[in-house]
Amino acid sequence: xxxxxxSPSQAATVQVIRxxxxxxxxxxxxxxxxxxxxxxxDPASHGLYPVLYMNDGQDLRRLRLxxxxxxxxxxxxxxxxxxxxxxxxxxxxxYGAAGRPDYLGRGNKAELYTDFVLEELLxxxxxxxxxxxxxxxxVFAGFSLGGLMAFDLVWRNPDAFTRAGVxxxxxxxxxxxxxxxxxxxxxxMHSLVRSGRPHHNHRFWLQTGTLDxxxxxxxxxxxxxxxxxxxxMADLIxxxxxxxxIRYVEVAGGRHNQETWGRIMPDFLRWAFGRTAPQPADAWLxxxxxxxxxxxxxxxxxxxQRRQAxxxxxxxxxxxxxxxxxxxxxxxxxxxxxxxxxxxRHVPDSIDPVELLExxxxxxxxxxxxxxDEQALLAYAPEKWTIKEMILHILDSxxxxxxxxxxxxxxxxxxxxxxxxxxYAPASEANTRPLADLLAEYAAVRASxxxxxxxxxxxxxxxxxxxxxxxxxxxxxxxxxxxxEAHHLxxxxxRYLPLL
Numbered sequence: 001x002x003x004x005x006x007s008p009s010q011a012a013t014v015q016v017i018r019x020x021x022x023x024x025x026x027x028x029x030x031x032x033x034x035x036x037x038x039x040x041x042d043p044a045s046h047g048l049y050p051v052l053y054m055n056d057g058q059d060l061r062r063l064r065l066x067x068x069x070x071x072x073x074x075x076x077x078x079x080x081x082x083x084x085x086x087x088x089x090x091x092x093x094x095y096g097a098a099g100r101p102d103y104l105g106r107g108n109k110a111e112l113y114t115d116f117v118l119e120e121l122l123x124x125x126x127x128x129x130x131x132x133x134x135x136x137x138x139v140f141a142g143f144s145l146g147g148l149m150a151f152d153l154v155w156r157n158p159d160a161f162t163r164a165g166v167x168x169x170x171x172x173x174x175x176x177x178x179x180x181x182x183x184x185x186x187x188x189m190h191s192l193v194r195s196g197r198p199h200h201n202h203r204f205w206l207q208t209g210t211l212d213x214x215x216x217x218x219x220x221x222x223x224x225x226x227x228x229x230x231x232x233m234a235d236l237i238x239x240x241x242x243x244x245x246i247r248y249v250e251v252a253g254g255r256h257n258q259e260t261w262g263r264i265m266p267d268f269l270r271w272a273f274g275r276t277a278p279q280p281a282d283a284w285l286x287x288x289x290x291x292x293x294x295x296x297x298x299x300x301x302x303x304x305q306r307r308q309a310x311x312x313x314x315x316x317x318x319x320x321x322x323x324x325x326x327x328x329x330x331x332x333x334x335x336x337x338x339x340x341x342x343x344x345r346h347v348p349d350s351i352d353p354v355e356l357l358e359x360x361x362x363x364x365x366x367x368x369x370x371x372x373d374e375q376a377l378l379a380y381a382p383e384k385w386t387i388k389e390m391i392l393h394i395l396d397s398x399x400x401x402x403x404x405x406x407x408x409x410x411x412x413x414x415x416x417x418x419x420x421x422x423x424y425a426p427a428s429e430a431n432t433r434p435l436a437d438l439l440a441e442y443a444a445v446r447a448s449x450x451x452x453x454x455x456x457x458x459x460x461x462x463x464x465x466x467x468x469x470x471x472x473x474x475x476x477x478x479x480x481x482x483x484x485e486a487h488h489l490x491x492x493x494x495r496y497l498p499l500l
Contacts, residue, residue, distance in 0.1 A: 038078075
């Protein structure tokens, strides 16, 4: 069944067709498509249309793609092409690298998705929508995990497509967890590029945002999403891809969401289907987008930051140096129950736990504030908490840990009660509350906890009391709160966000 989602109001507008006729044997489901036809589309014309295949087609409206295409066609900036937006199914399983699931088994159907694209989607679209089979006129694009899938399809199948567009690609995709001895060589796509051979016509458009995340696993000042992309670019060049065949766009203030990707979309579309080649001045880019005329390797970027820091250093040396705050040292064995080890390992020896708590608050509010209420109702698996429930669990736990620290700091020697987190979560009714309300509460609780913990004199940290019939020190409780939040933020990044 096909039906138009939009009716063209004038000659320079596109038409979006909902196509629900493609039944995939590989994926065992009907795959919904939104097919965007260019202005004055003519299926009887002599020439075949270039084509863009795009993962996560269900996000077409959120990307504002129709309005963007209408504007670019009215400016006569694009050659006419057909866009095939593929609605996602089991996204966390169907997207990834074909035959290479990650360390949690995610992406285990990426090979089936590849079969669907090559054996079912391409013949169907080429026959029905008058599009080319020329790989040099066929582009595949995607966002986040869908971007990883798009890159994998193009890298492995240059006989079908030679160009890929990747928005905030999940190039962190790895075969080993951090706690299991992860090294950068465990990144799956980087390994595939290093072991493969490029096609002479391969071309890649890669985008990141400076606020895609805040994780920095090697503490070198470059967030992981940017570093993973830069490292992949370096691998591509080492494999023989010319520098001019890679376009990298870094969006200052850009986030891991459809608003950022929609804002930078004109640059990608002009790169893929523009009537003119990319200009050195990069005049297409919106404010805040930072293209590289030469590819930025991670080492080059870090060295530039160090040089800038060196220029500032003499000025800082002349200024009065404030006294450094006292670092609250890690608790030692015997100051806490063994089951808190899983949280305490997230708090490095080199950082004050209260300072970490403040930084986590800024990161969490920025990250969670970019979500919609609908997205915050996501649970990554049946019977798991939604994002809203996880937020309120973090707050409930923080209140309880801080209360325990307060009681012990004041000399209370009774055994403080435990709590059942799995009973608290449904009773919180978090899913009935607006996300903005939860985040306002988060900010208030965090400010209160930081103020309490900052008030403790060094000798107070040594006090030990009982919680749930186990001895625990104030020092340990100060570390448990940021460690507990770090534990849940890791789960958020690894299990929730890839599904959005």
